[in-house]
Amino acid sequence: MSGIIDNKGLMMYWAFDEGTGASALESISGTQDDVQYVFNQAEFTESCTPPWRQGVSGHGLLFDGYSSYIAHSAHGEAGDGRLEYLSALSIGVWVAPRTYEWGYESKLAAIVNQHNMNNKQGFLLGMYRHGSWSFQIGLEGGDWKELWSPDGYELPKNEWSYLNAVFNGNDGEVKLFLNGSEIASTAVDRGSRMAAAADTDLLIGRNNHSSKLAEVFNLHMFGGIMDELKIYNRALSNEEVAASYREVLDSAPGGTVPQVKYDDIKLDRAPLLADRHRPQYHVSPPAHWMNEPHAPIYFDGHYHLFYQHNPQGPYFHHIHWGHWASKDMVHWRDLPIALAPEKDQLAPDGIWSGSATYDADGLPVLFFTAGNDSASPNQSVALARSTYSEDGDTDLVKWIKHPELLIVQQKGMGAFGDFRDPFVWKDEDVWYALVGSGIEGGGGAALAFISQDMLHWTYKGPFFEADIQKFPYLGPIWELPVFLPLGSDKHGVSKYLLLVSPVGVGADVEVFYWIGQFNKHELSFIPDQEEPQLIDVGDFHFTGPSGMVDPKTGRNIVFTIAQGDRTSELEYQSGWAHNGGLPLSVYLREDGRLGMEPIKELQSLRGEKLLSLRDKSLAEANDLLQDVLGDMLEIQLELEPGTAKQLGIKVRQSPDGEEETLLYYDLNEVMLLVDRTKTTQHPGEKCSGIQGGKLELLGENLKLHIYLDRSMVEAYANGLKSLTTRVYPSRKNALGLEIWGNGELLVKSMEIWEMQSVW
Structure with a gap:
């Protein structure tokens, strides 16, 4: 994409043309920057690299909105200090936002930044509420200058927009451009220079000073596709900005900005299909909350x-x-x-x-x-x-x-x-x-x-x-x-x-x-x-x-x-x-x-029938259950109490019984209960204890209709009450079943089906 505008002064350039992998090349220094992404090393699903999509030129990088970002070190490389005390700075980047942030604490969702607002240092280009956007810069002498997009120039979701921010300290102006045209400007003192945030990494897709939610989530992250990010240490002219925009149009079919395919930018369900705790026949969003x-x-x-x-x-x-x-x-x-x-x-x-x-x-x-x-x-x-x-x-x-x-x-x-x-x-x-x-x-x-x-x-x-x-x-x-x-x-x-x-x-x-x-x-x-x-x-x-x-x-x-x-x-x-x-x-x-x-209609999800039995003792039923394994099952079970005062079924049981979840009925307490004291040995999971509530069976046998769907456990008892709970076993082999009682009981009937994913 060179040849139309003069690339003199081009300090940093990410073309995002890799199309695969977990790094992006900054081609001026030759630095391979890591792309941070939650599933680079996944704990519960299969690890995968960040998603790359069609860009305006070649590929673009899809940022997920909460975990994806790039940190470009400000230290220890050729050209160290190039962003210090500049009299001019120009940024050009193509973005297709998928989401807008709410704007908590009035902070921008950063597209690219290296700033410290408290010290009035560095620069920040980012988005705000409802698609508004801003370029902000700290100047020597302690001035923090903000230039905002005017009404009517918000960034549309799921479409490409070309943003340029130009700081010209010598001429004393800051400008914003959208799709090659100037949309806003403001004056600064002639001879101004940017005050560098020298000890701060340059971040792409994440705010240098993002707020924390629940002590875990960094807010003010960019969600969407990004392509062709260039940073210059000189002020591009209006003609150069317009030419760089036209360059993409001239190379695109039909001479127009490429359309973003919805399937390229939508939340992708695929990385979560292998998650061993995520339900697969319950309705869920593709990802996120x-x-x-x-x-x-x-x-x-x-x-x-x-x-x-x-x-x-x-x-x-x-x-x-x-x-x-x-x-x-x-x-x-x-x-x-x-x-x-x-x-x-x-x-x-x-x-x-x-x-x-x-x-x-x-x-x-x-x-x-x-x-x-x-x-x-x-x-x-x-x-x-x-x-x-x-x-x-x-x-x-x-x-x-x-x-x-x-x-x-x-x-x-x-x-x-x-x-x-x-x-x-x-x-x-x-x-x-x-x-x-x-x-x-x-x-x-x-x-x-x-x-x-x-x-x-x-x-x-x-x-x-x-x-x-x-x-x-x-x-x-x-x-x-x-x-x-x-x-x-x-x-x-x-x-x-x-x-x-x-x-x-x-x-x-x-x-x-x-x-x-x-x-x-x-x-x-x-x-x-x-x-x-x-x-x-x-x-x-x-x-x-x-x-x-x-x-x-x-x-x-x-x-x-x-x-x-x-x-x-x-x-x-x-x-x-x-x-x-x-x-x-x-x-x-x-x-x-x-x-x-x-x-x-849920019966349409039934796959292979794994078991069907009638009138078996506890020992006989459990002998037949030994080879029945699964975390996506439908179970229909009727138990006649006999001498047992507590009776039910253990699900998601590991072979050694160190992990298991017990669904049971207590005849004395007249309660339907779940015991999760042995559900998981994962040190970070919360599920534990015994929960339940009243259920009047009025002399009926216990009839349980149970749906297991990875972490979901739903038990419907006698058509009167349900008990919904969650289980997150640490053992991948916690897939077994066992009928349980504190006395003799009769398994009147039991049927088990494998269940299929709806996704």
């Missing part, structure tokens, strides 16, 4: 499910809506991010949880919690529409936000400042909404709203609130209300299901529910029993509920997040955090209790 899945909806033959997602890394921060689609709620496809924070007055700081329903024309709409930290309260309800009616997009990839907030919390409307997670449904020609909040000075509550047109909403008061004095574990705030019709009971009375997730001081963060009646006139809920129940008796691994009535089958389907159980250090090392639980069908049983079972 998720919390609750939500807003399920069926449209044009496909189910759509969205999820809270940080595409920047495996940590909780700048939340977007991720998106999957499926024909059967089992085999999911990753789709582009549906909703992202933008430079607007709706939700610049986060797109939080919500729900989906249909508009008057039967087209999908999304209701979401709009996060705006400059507003009070900083949580409101907003809406986005699919572009399906304009472009026939059956994958529902594109969504347009309604320009105004729909519901803004007022004083007296719940606990002021806590107002989120709208659950919206349409009944005939009326729309109803529940919003999670609380009662000032009281406990959590779901607030009720009604609308005739889906855009203008009337507050109807609390839909339901519980007595926090009687049930303090229900907390001061409720999140993620879900309301589903269960049909009529045996007396012909229409019953409904209300789910909530308590948070705040004293809250037990689990999914609680009530069965009761719906007063549509008053827009209120009357529970059959005051005390709430749990769907799942695991400890914080079945949370974040969402739900829908499946139009295809009429079933009530509930989705949840299956929380991980790991430290931030291990989430950094693994590159992912959390996944969804299996979709549950919930229904009203003949006895009035809530029934639940994983959806039948």
Whole structure:
């Protein structure tokens, strides 16, 4: 790429044309710089080198947004000191951002920098909120100069942009260029020189002074593809900048900037498929962070499910809506991010949880919690529409936000400042909404709203609130209300299901529910029993509920997040955090209790049947189990207690039994339990102890329907309760099974299948 502009004064040049490996050549000094990347030496998956992609010229390097960067030493090489006390500096680089950072502590996500802002030394070129960008430089005499991109010149995601920053101390000016054209300038004193950050390495893709999150994650990292980074010790002219931009265009097919292929820049699931702890038939993002899945909806033959997602890394921060689609709620496809924070007055700081329903024309709409930290309260309800009616997009990839907030919390409307997670449904020609909040000075509550047109909403008061004095574990705030019709009971009375997730001081963060009646006139809920129940008796691994009535089958389907159980250090090392639980069908049983079972479509994942037995003793069953191994299994088991008062099954057992997880039922305590005291010997893993909860079997045998999916363990007992937990064995051979009891028992039946990945 030489010959059009004069490369005199070119101090550093990374062409990023390697296309493979874990180093990048700085061609002026001949230095091979290491590319830092979390999977260069992976602990839980197969090691691999950083991803290289198509660049504007040859290859480019894809930075993952949280672990990828290059450190170019400022010491001990030919040309040492070249960035000290320069009277001119020019930087040119092509970038295709995949994500924008939130801008914590007002710091830039660095593209390239060697700076110390406190000492007003060095330089920094980087991105900020919503695609804005800046060049900043420290000058002799203690001045720190910042030049920002003007409005309208933000960097688009998933597209190439050519950035140039030029410092000309002799003429006393700093300039920014975008795609070959000057877009901003500012004056400095004539004769200015840059004050060097001499003891600081030059970093590409990481801020020299990044903030730490959870003492592990460096914020202010660049996420996206980078190519053709050049640094000069002279001021390039406007003509030279324009020529360097045209040089790429002239060499590209059609004379235009190459398009970034979505498959080149999207988060890549492939490196995680071999992760021995990452579930493979549970729904999950391609990589990085998720919390609750939500807003399920069926449209044009496909189910759509969205999820809270940080595409920047495996940590909780700048939340977007991720998106999957499926024909059967089992085999999911990753789709582009549906909703992202933008430079607007709706939700610049986060797109939080919500729900989906249909508009008057039967087209999908999304209701979401709009996060705006400059507003009070900083949580409101907003809406986005699919572009399906304009472009026939059956994958529902594109969504347009309604320009105004729909519901803004007022004083007296719940606990002021806590107002989120709208659950919206349409009944005939009326729309109803529940919003999670609380009662000032009281406990959590779901607030009720009604609308005739889906855009203008009337507050109807609390839909339901519980007595926090009687049930303090229900907390001061409720999140993620879900309301589903269960049909009529045996007396012909229409019953409904209300789910909530308590948070705040004293809250037990689990999914609680009530069965009761719906007063549509008053827009209120009357529970059959005051005390709430749990769907799942695991400890914080079945949370974040969402739900829908499946139009295809009429079933009530509930989705949840299956929380991980790991430290931030291990989430950094693994590159992912959390996944969804299996979709549950919930229904009203003949006895009035809530029934639940994983959806039948999961049977499509069954591979080889590994075992089928009937009426065996404990010893006989375990003898047949000796050769049955796996960490992706479906198990159906019925145990008749006999003399045993505790009975169940050990899973993920190593041959010596030093690692194992015990799922069991205690007849005396009437509890379904999991014992994880021997689950793992890995020194960094957290999972341990015994968890569980009440389960009334009323004389029935114990019937367990168990799904093992690497670190996921889900046990469904007698169609009444589930127990979801996480296991991270250190032994790769912790794959065995063993029936267990503290007395004689009969294995009435047992069937085991291998399960296949959906990815």
